[in-house]
Amino acid sequence: MQERLAGVADRVQSHLDQVLKPFEGPVGEAMRYATRGGKRVRAFLVMESARLHGIKDSCAIWPGTAIEAMHAYSLVHDDLPCMDDDALRRGQPTVHVKWDEATAVLVGDALQALAFEMVCHKDVPKRADLALALARAAGGRGMVLGQALDIAAESAASPLTLDQITRLQAGKTGALIEWSATSGAVMAGADTAPLQAYARALGLAFQIRDDVIDVTGDAATAGKAVGKDAKAGKATFVSLLGLDEAKARAGALADQACDALSVYGKEANGLQHLARFVIARKA
């Protein structure tokens, strides 16, 4: 699985290198910096979802790269001092540490615009539908809502319940994952329901695994600070379920994700392997 992810990561990186070349000044430099690295799980979802629906790689690479730009923007803003105040991301100094806060705000803003620019590229089938879905997934009823709930939780009087965390996660991580997984069906004008079911289970499994890594991982392997949630007294899937039950829940969700794809037969192997990978990863 890691080889297949690495293959997609290489394609995304060389596409980003091309697309980001004309962006000048410190903001351009920081846009290139902020989009480097990462597992490229979202791009992999786009590429596999597209392949499943007979969409060519040369078309799918646009939304595949777009979603990574969108994800990168969310990380840059998320790391800001007024948000999570993180100094380390993917083992490197965050944008506001390496440059400054103004640059980090602008880089995030520019990367969000770039994501829409790439999704609207003329080679992308049904690009308007895809861009509309992306705007909804990324906006104030999707990713930004999840982020806002996360910030609010930090100053809440009592820790969140399981339902509240699940809802927070559905916005913060789930919305972009769902967009990615369903993108191939959207581009083909096909039914998105099986991939939506897959994505919802996968997104939740992904977040549970993140919480497990925060407790059991080390910073060097994870590429970011760990143990932060426990220190901050934040409710997580692990604090609410316990470590064993959290792992079991992630496993059951991966099963559920795989089952949702049975309609595609063997063609969905890549996406099924990803679900297994997501709940076993250490970073």
Added chain:
Amino acid sequence: MQERLAGVADRVQSHLDQVLKPFEGPVGEAMRYATRGGKRVRAFLVMESARLHGIKDSCAIWPGTAIEAMHAYSLVHDDLPCMDDDALRRGQPTVHVKWDEATAVLVGDALQALAFEMVCHKDVPKRADLALALARAAGGRGMVLGQALDIAAESAASPLTLDQITRLQAGKTGALIEWSATSGAVMAGADTAPLQAYARALGLAFQIRDDVIDVTGDAATAGKAVGKDAKAGKATFVSLLGLDEAKARAGALADQACDALSVYGKEANGLQHLARFVIARKA
């Protein structure tokens, strides 16, 4: 002219009221707050450009409202302490003052996504082309670039030259104005050249007038702090050209903008009146 602007402003506001209703929590509330007021010059450009090309108001209201959401996002981020650090906007406390910085970052992010959501509405003709153009206008080679050049100018060793300020303005204010003015032609699949020429002259006239207001205006009328540029030792069109020459330049640009529309005959009256209004306004 102010009556016609007020008519568009009313339509935009009631459309925003509808569109923003489902957004919950402090971010939803602050999105409504941040999109209130303003002259709605950009929306007026969209509505007039659409009318000129036979596009119905019920379609044009989507991009018309979208560009106001995009503009509002840029103001919210622009006002942040790490950027221009403004406490007052349109006579009211800025978002990070009334709420906090995290909310201001998220509100801007959500408003940008909302702008794309509205442009991609199914009622908008050529919505993908329009969204693509908007992404380019708003992004790291458009508005964000202008903003970055503005921030960089503050810490530069020497004040900017006229060419540098013109370039900065073309990004910061000009890109969204050009998108607005050409949007009707894009929706109709028509030639954008006359409206592009109009918009470039109008955008520059608009910025020169802003610099004039910063020197000659008072905060109560302008609805924002004035005299800031001179205090900060920033080069402006007024500091470089002198007050009289700056006013003359704005007037000549308004003439140029009007001339560019001669191909449309009397139908372009609304846009020509706007050019006259822009160089005479006090806020």
